[in-house]
Amino acid sequence: MERNRFKRLFSHASHRLGVEFGAVLIPVVDATYKGMPEEQVSHGISITRIAQQVGGAFGTAVLAANLQSQLIHGPMLDVASRANAFNYTFWWTIGFTACAIIPGVFLPGNRRKSWSFFEEKD
Numbered sequence: 736m737e738r739n740r741f742k743r744l745f746s747h748a749s750h751r752l753g754v755e756f757g758a759v760l761i762p763v764v765d766a767t768y769k770g771m772p773e774e775q776v777s778h779g780i781s782i783t784r785i786a787q788q789v790g791g792a793f794g795t796a797v798l799a800a801n802l803q804s805q806l807i808h809g810p811m812l813d814v815a816s817r818a819n820a821f822n823y824t825f826w827w828t829i830g831f832t833a834c835a836i837i838p839g840v841f842l843p844g845n846r847r848k849s850w851s852f853f854e855e856k857d
Contacts, residue, residue, distance in 0.1 A: 760787070763783075763839075764783055767780075767782075767783045769781050797827070798824055798827055798828060798831075801824050801827055802821065802824040803821060803822070805819070805820030805823050805824065806820045819829055
């Protein structure tokens with residue numbers, strides 16, 4: 736019973752994470768190609784993917800090292816110190832998110848005169 740509950744929870748969390756990544760990454764990739772000459776799009780794709788992979792690996796490594804450091808300095812069997820270590824690492828993720836929002840504000844936007852998709856455009 737408990738195992739099925741965990742599987743459902745994990746499945747739901749994985750699905751939600753995928754949707755959220757898609758919602759975040761699509762505007763970033765779109766902004767990468769906006770105004771780029773057609774012959775440079777392949778280079779833009781490569782640079783974007785490399786930056787995503789390196790950034791994700793770097794962020795994961797920093798968070799894992801941070802969590803490991805917090806767990807080593809506290810008693811391993813004490814639940815409160817483990818919770819504190821995860822809490823401390825969680826705030827690092829909030830800091831990373833805040834750092835990612837700052838350049839996100841400067842992404843080029845799509846200024847439309849009308850919000851309706853059904854109206855004819857000039």
